[in-house]
Amino acid sequence: MLKNRLAVLAGAAAAITLLAGCGGDAAAGGGPKLALDAALPASVPDGARIVVGDPTTQKALELSGQLGKVTKFVQFANLSGGPQTTEAFRAKALDVGAVAEIPPIHATWTGLNVRIVASKFRQDPLNHPIYELGVAPGVEVKTLADLRGKKVAYSPGQAQGALVLKVLKKAGLTKEDVELVELPSTGDIYPNALAARQVEVAPIGGVAIKRYLSKYGKDGATTIRHGLRDDAAHLYVQTASLEDEGKAAAIRAYVAAWGVAQDWIDKHPKQWIEGYYVKDQGLSQADGEWLVDNAGHPEITADWSAAIERQQETIQLLAKETGNEEIKAADLYDLRFQAVAAEAIKAGAAK
Amino acid sequence: MSGQTATIGGVRAKREQQAVTTRPVRRRRRLGPGKPIRFGAAIGPVLLLAIWSIGSAAGWLDPRVLSAPWTVVTTTGDLIADGRLQSNLLTSTQRAFVGLGLGILLGTVLALASGLSRIGEAVLDGPIQIKRAIPSLALLPLLILWLGIGETMKITTITLGVFVPIYIHTHNGLRTIDSRYVELAQTVGLSRWTFVRRVVLPGALPGFLLGLRFAVTGAWLSLVVVEQINSTSGIGYMMELARTYGQTDIIIVGLVLYGILGLLSDGAVRLIQRKALSWRRTLAD
Numbered sequence: 001m002l003k004n005r006l007a008v009l010a011g012a013a014a015a016i017t018l019l020a021g022c023g024g025d026a027a028a029g030g031g032p033k034l035a036l037d038a039a040l041p042a043s044v045p046d047g048a049r050i051v052v053g054d055p056t057t058q059k060a061l062e063l064s065g066q067l068g069k070v071t072k073f074v075q076f077a078n079l080s081g082g083p084q085t086t087e088a089f090r091a092k093a094l095d096v097g098a099v100a101e102i103p104p105i106h107a108t109w110t111g112l113n114v115r116i117v118a119s120k121f122r123q124d125p126l127n128h129p130i131y132e133l134g135v136a137p138g139v140e141v142k143t144l145a146d147l148r149g150k151k152v153a154y155s156p157g158q159a160q161g162a163l164v165l166k167v168l169k170k171a172g173l174t175k176e177d178v179e180l181v182e183l184p185s186t187g188d189i190y191p192n193a194l195a196a197r198q199v200e201v202a203p204i205g206g207v208a209i210k211r212y213l214s215k216y217g218k219d220g221a222t223t224i225r226h227g228l229r230d231d232a233a234h235l236y237v238q239t240a241s242l243e244d245e246g247k248a249a250a251i252r253a254y255v256a257a258w259g260v261a262q263d264w265i266d267k268h269p270k271q272w273i274e275g276y277y278v279k280d281q282g283l284s285q286a287d288g289e290w291l292v293d294n295a296g297h298p299e300i301t302a303d304w305s306a307a308i309e310r311q312q313e314t315i316q317l318l319a320k321e322t323g324n325e326e327i328k329a330a331d332l333y334d335l336r337f338q339a340v341a342a343e344a345i346k347a348g349a350a351k
Numbered sequence: 352m353s354g355q356t357a358t359i360g361g362v363r364a365k366r367e368q369q370a371v372t373t374r375p376v377r378r379r380r381r382l383g384p385g386k387p388i389r390f391g392a393a394i395g396p397v398l399l400l401a402i403w404s405i406g407s408a409a410g411w412l413d414p415r416v417l418s419a420p421w422t423v424v425t426t427t428g429d430l431i432a433d434g435r436l437q438s439n440l441l442t443s444t445q446r447a448f449v450g451l452g453l454g455i456l457l458g459t460v461l462a463l464a465s466g467l468s469r470i471g472e473a474v475l476d477g478p479i480q481i482k483r484a485i486p487s488l489a490l491l492p493l494l495i496l497w498l499g500i501g502e503t504m505k506i507t508t509i510t511l512g513v514f515v516p517i518y519i520h521t522h523n524g525l526r527t528i529d530s531r532y533v534e535l536a537q538t539v540g541l542s543r544w545t546f547v548r549r550v551v552l553p554g555a556l557p558g559f560l561l562g563l564r565f566a567v568t569g570a571w572l573s574l575v576v577v578e579q580i581n582s583t584s585g586i587g588y589m590m591e592l593a594r595t596y597g598q599t600d601i602i603i604v605g606l607v608l609y610g611i612l613g614l615l616s617d618g619a620v621r622l623i624q625r626k627a628l629s630w631r632r633t634l635a636d
Binding site: 053055077078079084087088090091092093094186187188191192195207208211212215216281282283287 | 415433435492495496497498499500501580581582583589591592593594595596597598601
């Protein structure tokens with residue numbers, strides 16, 4: 001009788017352990033160590049592998065026929081943006097993530113050790129902003145000063161949240177002068193919250209701007225420009241990945257491929273609209289054209305000093321508003337990668 | 352018990368009274384729901400569709416908030432022409448079925464383990480009730496930490512969502528098997544395994560099938576949660592992408608698809624129920 005019971009228990013235990021699989025294999029390199037100030041290896045050793053969350057570049061590499069050059073050492077994961085990449089970093093399931101200005105700062109504040117290894121900006125950034133301030137139907141906001149007393153959507157930890165703080169600073173307002181409504185900005189939450197008049201002002205980006213105006217413009221919905229730089233886009237990695245020689249080499253090679261891919265996107269708008277926006281993302285041709293026009297041209301420089309300065313200003317503002325310690329922006333950048341993407345683009349153009 | 356005998360006694364008294372009186376016997380009132388209506392299952396959904404269509408046609412429903420049914424149909428047509436709908440549906444279906452299969456297996460094994468042995472119950476039942484109280488969405492961050500962002504995590508999430516209803520209902524069905532059958536099995540000297548095969552499993556079947564009805568829809572529901580993370584395909588992914596771009600009509604296509612899938616899988620399970628439990632004589636027949 002007891003034997004039977006034990007057999008039953010053993011069976012149940014086995015079923016439970018079946019479920020407990022194994023975690024991610026990123027950031028757990030067993031290869032030779034590399035100091036954080038040692039020169040980067042020029043070639044990727046056999047067997048080195050990194051997991052990269054950068055779906056847009058993945059598509060660009062595919063469309064430009066360059067994907068085969070990186071698949072030997074890169075495994076792509078379809079995630080990007082701060083919340084998802086930091087979560088995957090913690091799960092040791094990711095080496096490289098594509099994000100905007102804020103996530104590297106936030107990741108550091110939440111105890112992750114990360115470094116920026118590639119940066120892309122926009123030429124003429126003030127006329128090609130990523131975000132505009134959406135204004136709810138029937139609300140009068142013509143200038144930044146009109147924000148006083150309005151209900152503004154605010155998501156701490158995301159680029160949109162930092163943008164709101166920067167806009168208030170530019171308008172000479174404090175957090176007390178407006179009513180900040182904490183709301184995460186994912187999917188279509190902001191445009192919907194504006195349309196339903198749950199908030200009066202919210203930063204909306206990309207094709208959401210066009211759709212918001214075309215859907216709710218007849219009800220009196222408007223957008224205004226904020227006149228600030230919001231164009232930073234980075235690749236960032238876990239520092240642990242850089243300490244593994246094989247992974248560091250793979251990251252360097254990926255950053256070079258990334259640079260060439262950004263350049264290809266800029267030079268082939270037709271293929272990009274057709275292959276990415278229409279076929280892959282399910283947008284209309286018109287939406288794709290609008291997005292390409294609004295993005296303008298990318299700027300990938302071999303000198304990060306100005307970018308580091310701007311990032312420091314952002315950190316100061318955020319630290320003050322969120323009560324976190326002020327970190328050094330320079331510590332977030334791995335300067336060994338500073339020229340990698342720009343030089344790869346040059347070399348590609350020379351061919 | 353005594354109340355029951357009293358009512359039975361009452362009924363008997365009434366009958367005797369009716370037999371004694373010479374008045375013509377009136378037709379007794381029907382207490383069950385009566386004969387089934389033909390195509391009765393379709394009436395509710397069709398009514399819902401009619402209200403939606405009328406509301407859209409009359410302009411009571413803002414198309415920006417809820418697209419009209421015909422917009423959903425044309426969008427579905429576009430998605431099918433693209434091939435996006437089929438490929439996403441295929442991925443989702445595979446995930447749902449693998450998760451469902453594992454969940455059914457796990458739920459049944461655990462229900463037997465905890466239903467047939469006191470030790471099993473003491474060890475298993477508590478943790479499973481705790482798991483039941485924890486929403487899958489809230490577990491997701493932990494599952495990502497433990498299992499990464501690959502397919503393992505996705506299928507585990509579905510399995511965890513599915514096994515609970517199977518367990519609960521099978522366990523309950525098993526525990527409510529009439530003790531007469533257990534005594535009979537002991538009297539004729541059945542081995543434990545034969546007892547499980549001949550008495551326990553058939554006896555727990557009604558409960559198991561009810562659990563399965565919850566589980567099949569649960570499997571589809573879990574999809575939308577897991578496909579928002581590191582997916583490049585699936586209905587959940589398609590809807591999430593549409594959210595990013597504010598394409599309400601695609602979101603509703605996804606919702607309608609979930610509704611149809613849920614209704615179809617539920618219908619399939621009910622069909623199995625009817626076939627498998629044909630020996631039952633209940634209020635439903």
